[in-house]
């Protein structure tokens with residue numbers, strides 16, 4: 703199999719964590735999600751993934767991805783021709799999992815990630831890759847002009863930005879795409895303060911910069927913004943939880959029983975922007 707050498711920037715390297723999480727999950731007899739493509743990509747990339755083996759956050763990243771899939775599936779059920787924008791898409795394969803044959807889809811990431819992504823994925827009439835930083839307004843021009851409504855998925859991206867940059871992204875999305883949905887994840891100060899001990903982040907150089915004690919803060923940043931849902935990984939939406947295989951449900955139940963501070967301080971939130 704072709705080996706792709708990975709020459710990624712510091713924060714860009716983090717995309718390999720959820721990619722590997724999905725590949726490992728795919729090998730399980732009862733996975734939370736299937737992702738054969740992630741397994742193929744991992745096999746073809748020249749990188750020492752073994753540093754992440756056995757770490758609980760790999761499964762955590764799979765649950766996070768499953769929740770984002772769940773929210774986007776609901777969005778596309780309500781708006782079959784809506785537009786989904788993956789902010790910091792990495793080598794995510796969500797389009798492969800949730801596309802309904804009618805949605806418009808954009809995958810935004812930094813230029814070196816999009817270069818790597820183009821070795822595995824291609825643009826198509828309803829699917830476009832955009833190279834640029836989410837903090838630079840240029841991407842909004844590439845995305846605007848579609849039918850809408852819009853769903854912005856920022857999965858494991860905003861915690862790597864400074865708070866002022868996150869505020870800038872929320873302002874930009876609200877101003878250019880009013881009324882859109884934004885899914886994001888937030889780390890409380892405990893997680894940021896203890897990140898050098900984080901089971902997978904400690905294996906790479908990138909570090910979290912934005913600490914958010916409560917994602918409800920976003921409604922004070924943009925008056926009119928409303929938190930529609932906010933979950934920890936051990937308290938997922940009932941409908942999603944009940945659709946998971948029994949082994950996954952048991953792992954989540956065990957996790958909830960341990961009351962771990964880093965699990966309680968990590969939230970996945972869906973916001974309706976004004």
Ligand SMILES: C[S@@+](CC[C@H](N)C(=O)[O-])C[C@H]1O[C@@H](n2cnc3c(N)ncnc32)[C@H](O)[C@@H]1O
Pocket residue numbers: 713714715716717718719720721767789790791792793794810811812815834835836837856857858859862
């Ligand atoms: C942990 S990875 C998550 C990748 C993907 N969302 C997933 O869940 O598989 C973080 C991603 O955010 C991207 N990223 C970080 N800062 C960014 C920025 N300013 N603009 C666009 N993407 C960014 C990185 O390049 C990387 O692909």
